Amino acid sequence: MEMTVGAGVGTNAIVRSLTEDMYYTGVDIDFVCAKNADVIGRYYRKNALGLCASLWNLPFSDNLFDVVCSHFGFDECREIPTILKEAVRVLKPSGKLITVSRHSAWLRRHKIFETYNIPEAQALELMRQVRLYADFEQFDALAVEAGLTRTDYIPFENWYLAEYTKP
Numbered sequence: 001m002e003m004t005v006g007a008g009v010g011t012n013a014i015v016r017s018l019t020e021d022m023y024y025t026g027v028d029i030d031f032v033c034a035k036n037a038d039v040i041g042r043y044y045r046k047n048a049l050g051l052c053a054s055l056w057n058l059p060f061s062d063n064l065f066d067v068v069c070s071h072f073g074f075d076e077c078r079e080i081p082t083i084l085k086e087a088v089r090v091l092k093p094s095g096k097l098i099t100v101s102r103h104s105a106w107l108r109r110h111k112i113f114e115t116y117n118i119p120e121a122q123a124l125e126l127m128r129q130v131r132l133y134a135d136f137e138q139f140d141a142l143a144v145e146a147g148l149t150r151t152d153y154i155p156f157e158n159w160y161l162a163e164y165t166k167p
């Protein structure tokens with residue numbers, strides 16, 4: 001299950017590599033974005049379906065998915081603790097959460113807070129209060145708090161890939 005389909009960049013990479021016994025479900029709160037997954041599935045003739053729903057309240061039963069992933073999705077979402085709680089809920093035991101995200105939130109990278117004379121420490125506190133993605137360190141701490149164990153971390157220049165496992 002992919003958390004956020006968006007333009008479908010991550011979806012394309014996942015769906016094209018599915019084997020016949022694999023099923024992909026993509027979730028996005030924007031209907032048109034969610035339906036990008038259907039089109040990509042049809043193009044590659046794979047089992048792929050997009051659902052319009054919120055990551056804050058997923059329409060799935062507990063312990064359903066082998067893998068939950070997100071490609072530049074978490075760093076543009078609010079309520080990261082709730083989203084992580086939902087990811088853990090729908091993952092099977094030993095299931096993986098895999099995320100590709102920017103090291104630091106767009107708002108911080110582009111120095112938006114500085115434009116309003118808000119210092120870095122205060123900006124981080126504001127982001128924490130409204131439960132916005134701030135950076136890898138914050139996401140990692142929240143993932144551990146949600147009950148996940150980090151099993152891989154590959155940093156690149158501006159982004160990283162992290163893998164977590166549900167016990």
Ligand SMILES: C[S@@+](CC[C@H](N)C(=O)[O-])C[C@H]1O[C@@H](n2cnc3c(N)ncnc32)[C@H](O)[C@@H]1O
Pocket residue numbers: 003004005006007008009010011027028029030033053054055056070071072073076077078
């Ligand atoms: C930057 S895009 C994701 C990029 C996409 N994964 C890709 O690879 O092309 C962010 C997406 O997150 C979705 N989104 C934001 N908050 C959401 C939420 N609470 N539930 C579901 N989708 C959400 C937006 O509708 C948007 O399509």
